[in-house]
Amino acid sequence: MRRRFRITACPDPQTLPRIIGVFAQRSLVPAMMSAQRHGDMLHIEAHLDDLDPAIADIIAAKLGEAVLVASAICDPADGADALRTARMAR
Secondary structure, three states, rough: OOEEEEEOOOOOOOOOHHHHHHHHHOOOOOEEEEEEEEOOOOEEEEEEEOOOOOHHHHHHHHHHHHOEEEEEEEEEOOOOOOOEEOOOOO
């Protein structure tokens, strides 16, 4: 099942490398990744295929702990299930 990570973070030059680093630590390459700046926040979306829900939860929690991240949510990319993990904005 494809998982979608939606991340809201500060638009700092280190934000994207830190987020990509979380996936790289687990040898994961997103099938798709995009980032857009809206005002004073950066909105990032990453899709990963065939990711175990438990691993997705761990990754979302780790992303949510990153210094520049305000929130990190992981849900099925098809939207069929409820949200798996969320860390609300600080």
